[in-house]
Amino acid sequence: MSQLTLYGHPDSGHACKVALGLRLAKLPHDTVYVDIWAAPETRPADFLAASPLAEVPLLMIDGVPHVQSGAILLAIASKYKVLGGQSEAGLTRMRELLMWEANRIGMCLPQLKEAKRVNGEGFADGAIEWLTRRFEVDSRNFARWLGDAPFFHGEEPGVGDCAIWGYTQWVKEAGMTPTDTMSAWLERMRALPVDTDPKMLFPQG
Ligand SMILES: N[C@@H](CCC(=O)N[C@@H](CS)C(=O)NCC(=O)O)C(=O)O
Numbered sequence: 001m002s003q004l005t006l007y008g009h010p011d012s013g014h015a016c017k018v019a020l021g022l023r024l025a026k027l028p029h030d031t032v033y034v035d036i037w038a039a040p041e042t043r044p045a046d047f048l049a050a051s052p053l054a055e056v057p058l059l060m061i062d063g064v065p066h067v068q069s070g071a072i073l074l075a076i077a078s079k080y081k082v083l084g085g086q087s088e089a090g091l092t093r094m095r096e097l098l099m100w101e102a103n104r105i106g107m108c109l110p111q112l113k114e115a116k117r118v119n120g121e122g123f124a125d126g127a128i129e130w131l132t133r134r135f136e137v138d139s140r141n142f143a144r145w146l147g148d149a150p151f152f153h154g155e156e157p158g159v160g161d162c163a164i165w166g167y168t169q170w171v172k173e174a175g176m177t178p179t180d181t182m183s184a185w186l187e188r189m190r191a192l193p194v195d196t197d198p199k200m201l202f203p204q205g
Pocket residue numbers: 011012013014015036040053054055056057067068069070
């Protein structure tokens with residue numbers, strides 16, 4: 001079995017995506033808490049050496065660094081044949097969902113959440129309005145991707161569910177109202193037999 005070490009922080013939806021994926025895939029791993037609110041140069045030296053942008057998540061697989069949440073999830077699914085990685089169709093589906101998530105929902109919700117945290121300070125006029133309009137489109141498309149299935153990968157959650165959950169878990173904290181379809185899916189995600197509380201995913205110290 002591989003040695004897996006995940007560097008992350010409970011406030012990082014990007015890191016939470018990967019932590020959830022590892023848990024759902026039942027892949028034993030260590031976690032390292034990295035303070036993303038502290039100056040980058042104060043972060044652990046081994047982390048800075050392996051993460052080119054000093055960002056979380058960073059997943060070390062047998063000493064080899066992997067960065068960018070979507071790419072990490074894809075690597076896990078392909079290498080261990082989990083979370084949709086068991087079939088070519090599952091891999092195709094996850095690539096499509098990952099690209100959509102990164103370009104759309106994973107672009108606006110983190111910004112809207114951050115805007116709430118800083119009370120809009122530093123956001124250009126009209127930026128929040130623009131992000132909100134984008135989120136409304138994303139909410140409609142969320143339902144189109146999901147269709148009638150309980151999860152984005154069908155009967156069981158896969159990489160796409162982990163990626164989309166990363167920031168939709170905080171849709172209300174971002175000041176947005178989830179659609180009924182999104183709320184029902186979030187409930188199903190919360191009911192999965194793994195910890196989804198970010199503080200449990202990345203315990204401090
Ligand atoms: N596109 C990246 C985004 C990673 C990212 O933005 N990480 C943030 C936390 S959510 C971070 O490490 N911020 C600390 C910093 O930039 O100093 C991914 O998908 O992994």
